[in-house]
């Protein structure tokens with residue numbers, strides 16, 4: 562990376578999947594702009610934002626004008642962009658394969674399994690889903706997290722931030738069983754100042770958004 566930081570904008574809505582991305586930016590300690598939208602007013606479905614991300618979803622990141630979407634891709638990208646923060650194993654480190662595996666597992670297996678379960682669609686055969694079945698998918702995580710404090714061992718990475726924040730809301734909504742292995746892992750991330758700060762700001766932002774939406 563050059564001495565000058567890239568211009569980073571995080572397209573954001575509080576209490577969403579974008580929270581984890583903001584926590585990562587805080588953990589990286591890099592400057593960024595927040596483009597906040599009020600989901601209750603449908604601002605993410607207005608033409609101005611659809612011109613940035615046609616799916617109207619967050620998180621979305623623009624880095625010097627280039628769009629990056631999907632939580633795992635954003636985490637991978639940011640942690641590599643700022644290697645000095647030490648949140649990404651280097652390309653040749655033994656932990657790199659596990660790191661990339663669990664980042665991609667999040668978007669490729671965990672979220673599809675959760676959504677299928679939430680929508681009561683998890684009756685398909687193991688062949689027909691990208692994650693076999695919910696319990697098998699979950700046992701991969703349980704086994705990995707039982708081995709060490711973090712996904713790749715003793716050192717926290719961007720993958721842990723993604724997963725730690727995700728477990729906090731999936732446990733809260735009962736989408737993941739409340740087991741110590743998931744709870745304790747999540748607490749290692751959510752007890753940190755970055756999550757605490759972002760979470761408090763999310764609460765305030767969401768309250769403001771609800772008031773604004775009620776006025777319309």
Ligand SMILES: N[C@@H](CCC(=O)N[C@@H](CS)C(=O)NCC(=O)O)C(=O)O
Nearest residue numbers: 577578617618619620630631632633
């Ligand atoms: N595949 C996306 C999913 C993003 C997503 O579902 N975001 C939700 C927030 S939790 C969203 O933007 N919902 C607003 C909407 O669809 O109107 C990712 O992993 O980043």
